[in-house]
Amino acid sequence: MKKFWKWKNQAQTETTPAQRTLYLNGTIAEESWFDDDVTPQLFKEELNSGSGDITVWINSPGGDCVAAAQIYNMLIDYKGDVTVKIDGIAASAASVIAMAGTKVLMSPVSMMMIHNPMTIAMGDKAEMEKAIEMLSEVKESIMNAYEIKTGLSRAKISHLMDAETWMNANKAMELGFIDDVLSREEVSDDDSQPAVPVMFSETAVMNSLMGKIAEKCRINARPAQPDKPQGRSVTELREQLNTIKKFI
Template identity: 65%
Template structure:
């Protein structure tokens, strides 16, 4: 299997203790296990061996559209079981299975231009109605397991999380922070402006206005909501075209044909 992860280690000095310590960085880019980990014992073991081979805090950078949910679940468990702290940083996209891995972080940070997406698991099935029902039951179980990870991180109700997954929800950094999927936004501290000492309290703007990322600017996009809105608009437009016209037919102006014909006969008699 082609590896979708990459390690980069470096030694840094702890600012508080002055001691050198190992800082480990894990990059997850692209599809998570494009070739599934199902019935694959070698690849998960390789990932775990690399993770556990060193000690020290781990920073996980994620930029992935998702992938195999079995692989995501195993990576989530391995990161949660890691003895040192794990910080997840989303610099591009953490969608689908990648969002599950992101929930393993003791701290989850998102770039202000990144996105996080959650949705229902999907699969392909073939066979009779019994086989289809097995697939439905399997997907239901997988969804419940994914909700477990989201619930632990966000504290949201399972019903709320299920609704967000049903709608295929896209969140920017602000919305993810608001809902509890993220703990903070990268580069936020660098963009905060210190108030001018010469400014009086009366002229000082509201604290919320000083924040580089305002709460009301959070974006939550639901593909299902957009589709339903479009369908409703099309239905309304179609009904307006098909509805019978209630307009009053135009009234004829001038004299009728019979009147003109009678007038013509009168003229004939006088010729």
């Protein structure tokens, strides 16, 4: 399996303490960790091969939820403090790993995305029902991580996941998914560009788009036309009568 993580360790000096940095880039496990004893053990051994606080940089679109769950648990159990820094994107399973941080920070230009778990299933009705039940349980487990970190109600978290919600740093901090924004001093110095919380919901955007399409395609009913008088007008009858009189 191709490793999606990389360690960078800096030895202690007279002026600085030892630093351990973990980089999580790209897809979280190109192959599932389900029924894999080797890869999770390798990650755990590298994690516990040193001591002291850890900084975890995340830039990942997500991936295998089993791998994310195990990494989350390993970071939660780690003896030192874990500072998570999101410098690009923490989407899907990667957002779950981010919740393990003792402190979670985002770059002012990064994004976080949460959504419902997905899978591929094949089989008869019974197999489809098993897949649906499994996805429901996976969602509940993911919600546990979000609930512990944010303090939001499970109903609120479920709604955000249903809508496939994208958050910028300020919105993520407002909702409790992160603790602070990286380089916040530089951001606050620029009064001309206030920090605005932004949250993107795929469901809301699709509903808005469909509404606009429906508005464009709508055929307005023709206005009712006034009933035209039936027969001939009095003037026409008088002209015809005068014409007849000329021949009498």
